[in-house]
Amino acid sequence: MARNAHPEVTERRILEAARDLFVEKGYEKTTVQNIVDRLGDLSKGAIYHHFKSKEAILDRLNSADWDYSQGLRDQIMAREDLTGLDKLRALFTLAVSNTEHNKLNQAALPMLNDPVCLANNMHFWTADLPEHWLPIIEQGVADGSIPTEYPREAAELIALLTNYWLLPMFYPASSASLRHRVQCIAAMMSAIGVPVFDDKLIEQTTDFYASFDSE
């Protein structure tokens, strides 16, 4: 059949439509029928031919998102004009910017009310995400810009605290109390020799997480 001649084109269209709907309506409120309606020329069966469930669509989007984040990190890591600390700040600044792919992550947050989704995310934040930050911190240790005795601990804490402790869905907070929380992280990270949060990044991080609450 013609529509299966280029399955990767169909899959990309499904993923883009689903991503747009997850951003607009949230993950939980989006149905496979909504994706059918948005695309206009595919049946529900055709979508299930490519993805066994709505969750499978999100999994594919997440792994693409992770590839994208790793790609950004690799680009920044390759720059020879930046210290480790500069790179850590640059990458963290991207992590708290209102990019399209961060908006998608944000739209998927209500999923964390589901225990299985929460357990999966905790595992990701605990086991995988620290490995994303660690090479940058280690470069900073080597070039002297991040004078820490705690590179692994810092990587684990950045992953855990900025993804779990800063989320207002877990720890409800006004914008002012979120800023106080970010300042607390900044003071603690500086104390262990990882001064990633300057005043500008404190404000940007606060604004980013505060925007989650009003959604």
Place this chain on the structure above:
Amino acid sequence: MARNAHPEVTERRILEAARDLFVEKGYEKTTVQNIVDRLGDLSKGAIYHHFKSKEAILDRLNSADWDYSQGLRDQIMAREDLTGLDKLRALFTLAVSNTEHNKLNQAALPMLNDPVCLANNMHFWTADLPEHWLPIIEQGVADGSIPTEYPREAAELIALLTNYWLLPMFYPASSASLRHRVQCIAAMMSAIGVPVFDDKLIEQTTDFYASFDSE
């Protein structure tokens, strides 16, 4: 029937037998039949008359355990010879001692591999446990022994980091790397004006969490 004349006596016997078995065999490997066998004079039906499931027995043990922890806190809070910092250290020292009730908590740790149990515990560590630590920290702020601008943040971090980040089941660690992690918490808490971890408490905390791994 005679055995129901004093249901609280029967319930206490069931709870004590279950607690002993959870400590000896672990929660997952204990069956209701094991509890029947241990007690000798009660049928499985009689146990289900008092508790609808093994999980209900654990829930009751946990709430009794929490009442016990709150009782200890209230006793320590009532002492007029101690500063807030002394009280925080005294209570944290009890929290990392090999008491009977800590052994029970430890025996129940494999439950956290279950997503629903993990989600329940994360909620407890996030929403409830900080309220346990906060009044002590606030007293330390008032009497000058805990010179922090971050009392709530410190209560949340103690609850999250010492219950999640220090557990080797989530973040595998040798005894040496656990000590390094506790030293990292000590440095960060001191930096925000909450110098709860002195050298003695660093060693005791390390030994306590390191013992979890070999079980």
